[in-house]
Amino acid sequence: MKFLDSLSIPREKLAAFQLPAHIAGTVAALLGIASLVFPWSYSHVALDDVAYAGAPSALQFNYLGLAIFVAVLFAVPLVVRKPGKLRDAVAWNTGAKFGGIGLFVVGLVAVLAIGLETGGLVNVDPGGWIVLVAGILALVAGLVLDPSPAPSMGKFKTPRVVQILAIALGLGAVLMAAAFALSLDGAGAFLFYLVFAGVLALTLVRTGVFGWLAQCAADNKQVLVLAAFVAAFVFPFTQNGSEANMSIATQVLIFSATALGLNIVVGLVGLLDLGYIAFLGAGAFTAATLSGSVYAATNWHPPFIVTVLISGTVASILGLIIGTPTLRVSGDYLAIVTLAFGEIFRITMNNLDGTDGPRITNGSNGINNVPELSLLGFNFGAPHTLLGVEIGRFANYFWLMLVVLAVIMVVFVNLNRSRIGRGWVAIREDELAAEAMGVNTFGLKILAFAGGAFLAGLAGAVKAHHDVSVTPDQYVFLESAFLLAAVVLGGMGTVLGVLVGATILKLLPEKLRFFSDYRLLLFGLLLVFMMRFRPEGLIADERRQLEFHAEDEELAEEVEEDLINYHDHYNPDALVKEELK
Amino acid sequence: MTAVAATPEASAASAPSVLLDAKNVTMQFGGLRAVNDVSMEVKSGEIIGLIGPNGAGKTTFFNCLTGQYKPTAGSVIFDGQPLPPKPRRVVNAGMARTFQNIRLFHNMTALENVMVGRYCRTKSNALDAVFRLPRHRREEREATERSLELLAFVGLEKQADTLSRNLPYGDQRRLEIARALATDPKLLLLDEPTAGMNPQETREAEDLIFRIRDLGLAVLVIEHDMRFIFNLCDRVYCLVRGEVLVSGPGEVVQNDQRVIEAYIGQPAVMDEGNADA
Amino acid sequence: MDLFWQQLINGLSLGALYALIAVGYTVVYGIVQLINFAHGEIFMVGAFGAFATWVVLGSPKQLSWQAAIFGVLPAMILGGMIASVAVALLTERLAYRPLRDAPRLAPLITAIGISVFLQEFVRLFFGDIPGMPDSKRAIPFPTITGISGEAWHLGNVTIQLSSVFTIGALAICTVFLWFYVNRTKTGRAMIATSQDPSTARLMGINVDRVIMSAFAVGAALAAVAGVAHGLRYGNIDFRMGFLAGLKAFTAAVLGGIGNINGAVVGGLVLGVVESMATTFIPGQFGSPAWKDVWAFVLLILVLVFRPQGLLGSKGVDRA
Structure with a gap:
């Protein structure tokens, strides 16, 4: 965040551009989705074969998911203008900011990987270029956006069942992602997927969804640990x-x-x-x-x-x-x-x-x-x-x-x-x-x-x-x-x-x-x-x-708040403290 | 709030017995004799003051008592036993200290800081901890209870989950005292407990030290604030250039011409907060 | 008895090599309390720098001894010094300086990183410089007429001239270093900074510059050691800094870390112990394959029985 702040223009000057940025970001993400109509390259060796028009490969489906996610992040503040539960729960703008930057990074890696694996950028087809253009547009829109206030999602009271379900789904996703990553053969494909996963995780963290997941995890530690081991145990079957x-x-x-x-x-x-x-x-x-x-x-x-x-x-x-x-x-x-x-x-x-x-x-x-x-x-x-x-x-x-x-x-x-x-x-x-x-x-x-x-x-x-x-x-x-x-x-x-x-x-x-x-x-x-x-x-x-x-005073305050929120997850034994209350 | 139970040993002793008996303690660094032939006696339940101009060797003397330094000559008998020259053993024997420049564990919460003080009074080992055996659970519960009590005793019950680095200065001093009390000491050594405090906070500190004494502990205080010292202490030792100049009840020391001279001879007389080299 | 003298000479020349490197550890540690793990690699860079200088000079081979010793050799040493000092200053400026107030673990881990990076960098890219040989395997070091392969014979004792060069270089460097530390302004500033950095700063000493000169002095001596190593073993490779660096650190601890004279003494003692061990320990454990083990066993013994080192009196408790 600090790094980003240091390179962007003074915030007040950007205030007028918030609406255009939301629109531009949404358009960029939609453009990214549209790129799947075209082949990204006419060579079949690039990534996991992205040469078919309208028939996305597995990696392209991943990209599609990311693009839809980013589009939603950019678009929701356009639709929901008034602050309210939905608006405050998720850090839409911060998420969109990182999603936009991420879309650019992923697009860049895609084009570079295609170029390197096929022996030159001439082998990149319109789809690939659209991905890159969409990425650049999303990057600009993301940099312009003001970050949103801290999301309230982490503090939601969620029913136990939903929490456990979320943990199960989260771990299932991790398991599938791991199995998928292992199944990738090409270096470019693997790198693309790694960058994609990193971008997705970072965006999720920034929107505050992770905060909520962390709360779920903190409330159901035993379930989480058990589920993680079950997931790992099941892995060989995949x-x-x-x-x-x-x-x-x-x-x-x-x-x-x-x-x-x-x-x-x-x-x-x-x-x-x-x-x-x-x-x-x-x-x-x-x-x-x-x-x-x-x-x-x-x-x-x-x-x-x-x-x-x-x-x-x-x-x-x-x-x-x-x-x-x-x-x-x-x-x-x-x-x-x-x-x-x-x-x-x-x-x-x-x-x-x-x-x-x-x-x-x-x-x-x-x-x-x-x-x-x-x-x-x-x-x-x-x-x-x-x-x-x-x-x-x-x-x-x-x-x-x-x-x-x-x-x-x-x-x-x-x-x-x-x-x-x-x-x-x-x-x-x-x-x-x-x-x-x-x-x-x-x-x-x-x-x-x-x-x-x-x-x-x-x-x-x-x-x-x-x-x-x-x-x-x-x-x-x-x-x-x-x-x-x-x-x-x-x-x-x-x-x-x-x-x-x-x-x-x-x-x-x-x-x-x-x-x-x-x-x-x-x-x-x-x-x-x-x-x-x-x-x-x-x-x-x-x-x-x-x-x-x-020297970071802000960080100290944040950590302290977390300590109180999660009943301090390290020392002293949380159970003991519970008994005392 | 609940009163903190006095340590059994201290309360059992009905007649005040000699708790600390330091005889002819000398500490030499190369050519410099920082502490020279200092003798001191502390009885249980007493509050003793240690004053002296900057550089008189007060903190060095503290360090000799608490095992940071091994005195070049002299002996220290604590509770009938010679003191082992190791800080950890000294704490085990029942002597705890605070530091002139607060040395809390800054990235731990107030409660955790105090619980570190309980370390030497708990015994569960790695196996107890790994397998969460009963001893670990019991000790962890007791340590938490006792630490919360002590936090309440010094008035920090609301700040238990605050990181110690986020506490205001005065609270940090009190937390350090709570941490020292957590080791179940018989003698508490306070190194300039009111340095940097305002008059209001100083009065509170005074009150706190009286309450600690009422638990049956002996207290040895280094201070520059004369009013504080003479209000508080049963006896006062005045240290000048590593030697005991005068010792005795507060009034006696206060009116001693030599003490006044020793201080006036030093331009920086009662400026508190200066480093005590 | 001849064997004893022979091994003593061998040990002293080996020890002189260690001592030249050890000074770098000790000077830097004395001032910033940092174990610069990458110093072994600085030594290696110095050797490669000297080699590169020789190639730039046109790889001169059939020279008279005068031209070799008074022309090529000093040029190689200078080239090596430029390379090693430049790399040392870069690492100080880019990697260590930003971490000066960080927890102690941070600069230590950084030093490991730099060490691995420099080794790999030389391995992968030295050969890409036009005119330089592939560095993935050992490179033969240039022969200096009048030194390489020459030896004096005193009775049954053989003294390689490369050994004479190493011991002589150590002697000259020690004298220079003594003058530098005790008789120049920067040197005195170094002593002041090592005793109390914050007061030194208040007294108007530019602590950054002092630290940089400490790195530079250490690197320059390491470059001399790099050349000596090349002459002694006849080849250099990208891995040479690892073991030599470890031994030199052992020497620095042996002598008392932070103490320059200690580094010299420690190096010589370590060298002698190592060469004596291979001769006078009976049985299988006396074979040369074990000599590195004995050196490190010595390190551990020193830490048990005399952690302040042979010449050290204080400074250890500051660590």
Whole structure:
């Protein structure tokens, strides 16, 4: 918002243009709808084949939905002139503003993607150009519009049934969107869809609909969490046994679970752990060694439950060895010592090959042929048929990872909302004052650090079986930086943020092959830009946001209001407060 | 509002016993002797004042008591036990403090700030928290109750959900006191509790300190406001250049020629709010 | 005994390399309390800058030793310095300065980002500069007649001239640095700022300039180290800054971070420990494959037993 304000003309001068802007915006959106009558390109390779006149492709249908939505946003204030319940419930103008800008961005991406995929802008047909023109017009109209006052929708009293229905519909939409995104093949199509989804989400947030959804979610937390897991559980059924997509989805889950563990250390306590991937590796190597693989150094093959616990314990012992000396000194040193630890780990795993050290890991060859997991007689490697859908190997691991992720989520959320979580916030805010108030700062830091390592060890144990082979070069510093990027992008201290961040960062290189060589370059840049412009991440933890914007008084007021509205969703336990009232 | 129950230990002691016994405390930084051979006795239920010109070593002495610094020489006996030189242990032993320049957790609400003070009196561990075991639930409930009580005690019951950074200055001072009280102290150390307050707020602070004393706590106050100190304190210590110049009941110290000289000798006499180096 | 002297010489020259880089960490940390993770990459940029200068000079090969040592080598060092100082100042201005009042985590994460970015940038785009070789694999460093491949023999001890160059460069740089810090206005302003930035500002010191000179000094020394690295190992690659940077940081902590003399001593000690470890630790763990591990174990031991470092007395508690 501030960025937009800084670039637009003084507001008073625009007052006279509000009506024309509404009209122009509506026309622009209608123009966008009309573009579907024409082909966007005569080449069939662009996007998901947008060459047919009057027969929109899936992506074009998405665009149609967005255009209709934006048209409504622009048009309603034209029709409903008087303030009233309908007029005040939704921030029509703010929504239209962002919708207009979004329509432009989406249009631009569409034309550029067509141009790039077909080898030149000459291959863009009238439909494509109309989309671009509609976008430019909508952009101008959006920039001219005055933002509307805060919407009242979030404060509506909604019947429980409607709320739950809204949650179900919302999650259903997310599920379908995820399945659809995975099914897209072309890089251009995927990028277009990603931008489209981002624009749609941002517009919804700005209209205040999200505020209402957030209220629904806050009122029905258990339902929400349950429904989210049901949605994730159902996901494999939407894939019709596509192993490739399920493999990606499972990797996303492994990555998310690890990033969430890292977020306890970085997001909740504010310690920079740059060797986190090594703890994942420690878990993976331990599990592989105990897996009964012919390459393993021991023949002992305990049940998986035991293996998982040993893996976590090994990782957390390493965490204690690294953390105890370092955390006594200063948080800054932790960053570099964990970086060094990451290197020690990699080198050590490489050296335990029988030449430079005892034969434990087979050096750079690693431990191969890790057998499939078998839990209570259920073989994770074998496909099963469930409800008429073939559930393959990756879907099995997907479900297992879902359980691991749930465990890590529970640990994250419940620790955050306890005396321990309050202690962590106090340490972040003013470590000296926390110590002077009797908080065991060193103990709490160690707990987070070693606990985070334990969770990484857990995830590593599953990863070893999922990957079939465990080699040292999977667990190098750049992977730690990659994890950190997911946390920073998504939002330090939030669960949802990390899930979003991890999903985006893992999907992008999978879907955009051309992009893979520039992957790390862009992630490095991403870290720098996020810290400069949005250090709290895409989905911000409110307290974190305040810490990063210490001077922002307005933000402080807003957050406080939210705290009272939602009965403070972090500390102290909302239930306890309820009982007291 | 409900009165806050006095800590059992403090109320049980019928005859005033020596709570804090600091003997010959010396703190040396390189060539600078900030605190020199200071001895002090605080009995339970007493309000003791600590005055002195800027740079006299008052805050340094506080830091020696509360474990921020380890005194170079001397001993501190608190409640019959030698004090461990660790801020956290000192709090556990029953001594809590406020800071000269308010050090609240600014992005936490008033209630959460006070609940951090309860940390050292609760025991539930990570497992209790993760599995929401009974101990966690009970302690969380008790901590919330007790913290709300304390907020009411200092007059902030309506601001429980306000972020502490959004509180007015005077309320922040009171919140800091509530946070210190949440640690169940036997002795409360206040570092310039009225700095920057107007006369009205100062009177309220005075009243608050009397009420804290009535709970059975001992209070040790650093102040520059002489009227405040002599109204409030049973005994006053005057510290000059790291040494105790005079100590005794308020009237005695107030009329002591040396104290007056020590202050007049310093041009910035009673300008409050200056940094106490 | 010969082996001991040989390893001592090897260790000292390796340590001199670490020391040259470590100064950059320590100077910046002393003033802004920032661990500049990207400093290792500044060192790498310096080496590539020196290499590029050599190419610009027409890739001179068959030179007399006088022309090589007094013409080409100084030009390469200068070119490397220009590259590394420019990059260091850019990162300071664009990335670190806006975050000076932000929570400590923010500049640390930024530093990681810059480090990854610079590595990848050199890997992907150095080869695109006309005349430069592909940088995705190691690039052979130019040979300097009179230094590369030459050695002195003292009894059974061999001293590579590239080692002599590194140790000599460290000696000269240390002297210059001492003069700069103690005898120039900017240097004294640096000391003042490191002790109390806000008072320094009140005294009319331009703190921004002081911070920039700290970055610049560190980067210039890192460029010298870059050239020394090239001469010592005969090639450079985009990854070289990572491990060297880590070792140099270890050296800075070993000597006492924030203390310039400490960085020099710490570097030399670390170098000697590393080369002695590969010789005198018996069995498999004495193999060269473990030497990096021993260096980091030393780092952790220092943090346990003497967190203020060998020469440090204060400053640690400020962190």
